[in-house]
Each structure stands twice: as C-alpha cells, then as structure tokens.
Amino acid sequence: MRKLFLSALLVAGLSGCTAVGDFFKPYRIDVRQGNFVTQEMVSQLKSGMTRDQVRFVLGTPLVTDVFHADRWDYVYRYQPGKGSLQERRLTVIFEGGQLARLEGDVRSGEVPPQP
Template sequence: MRSTLLSALVAAGLLAGCSFDSIVSKVNPYKIDVRQGNYVDQEMIAQLKKGMTREQVRFVLGTPLVVDAFRNDRWDYVYRFKPGRGEPQQRVVSVFFVDDKLDRIEGDVKAGDAQAATDSGRGERSRVVEIPPAPQK
C-alpha cells in the first residue's frame, strides 16, 4: 500500500513537472550569434573620398557582397547580425561609381566622425552621403 501510494505520488509529480511552463521556458538551449556579410563601420566610411578608384574602395571596405550584373556602377555591402536571443539587425551600404570613380554612398552608415553617428541615433534608416573630394597632390 505504502509503495503504491509513493509511486503514484512520484508519477503525479513527474506529470505535473512536464506541464509546468515557467520552468520549461527558463531552460532554453544556447543559441550562437550569427554574423553574415560585410561589416562596415563609421571609421571605414570616413576613409572614403570622392574620386577614389574601385581598387581603393575595395581595399577600405572589402569585397562587396552584391555586385549587380546589370548595373556595374553599384556595389552593395550587406551585414546581418542575428543574436542568439533578440531581434536581428541588418545594415546596407551602397557605393556608386561614375567612370570607375567613387561618386556617392547610400545606406545606414553615414560619413563623418564616429561620435556624431552615435549621437544622432538610429531613427533614419537610409542616408545619401556627401563625400568630400580627395586632396589634390
């Protein structure tokens, strides 16, 4: 009688534990952070000058993730960060060339100093950047 009661109590406890959502929701498997694409930051954009060649831009920003076969004058640098827990973030920077020289930049990162970019916030998703001309030698 005593062992039957004890086994019934253990079985009831195990069944109750399976349906206890607050404990199950706290035990999550570890998920790694996933980074994909070209990471482009404020310092890299600040190094770009109007009139730079494609090779110079590639040296500063790296090989572009997307080069359109129909529009050879545009390079797209896409970066996606998906943390293990939380919302994914995506940055897109497009670099435009005219006559194989850098003409303008559009995207989530703007030219200027790093402090101004962090102070301005992230409200605006896309910007057209005026690039200062390269110094004359």
C-alpha cells in the first residue's frame, strides 16, 4: 500500500512539472538597442535643415551607409523580458546637404513623406 501511495505521489508530481516549470522561469531583462526617436523629436524637423541640425535634434544615426551618404537610418528595438518585440525605424534622406524627406514608422507633418 505504501508503494502504491508513493508511486501515485510521484506520478502526480511529475504531471505537475509544467506548472512548476512556468513558475520558476529565469528572470529576463529588458533589452533596448539603437536610437530612441520620439514623435516630438521628429516634429522639430523641417525641410531644408542641415545635417548638423538634424543630428542635434535626433542624435547620431545608428546606421550610416558609405554607399548612400545622403541616407541616415535610426533603428530602435525593444525586447521586454516578458512580451513581444517592438521595432521602430526612421530614415532621413538628404538632397544637396539638406533634409529632403523622412521614411519609416515615425512621421512629421512638416516634411512631406515619399509616396
């Protein structure tokens, strides 16, 4: 009888491992990478601004391409410890050394978007 009780207890304990495993998950930190660009920052941009003025408002771009010197990419990724991945992208296009247009997730009413 004692063996039967112990085996029933063992089966009950093993069947509950998934619930126990969910409870004892390791702590995962929030990971933030890239340039955090807000809507207020983008709303300060105006057509015709120089590269230095744009850099002052948005900060140094995360990605600058040697082959496309007139394009700056601001990329932001946020992976919370619990939850889904969030990504934001903003591309700044210059023509003649001045701000021409913006592309990406964050938009401003001042700079006309590219169709």
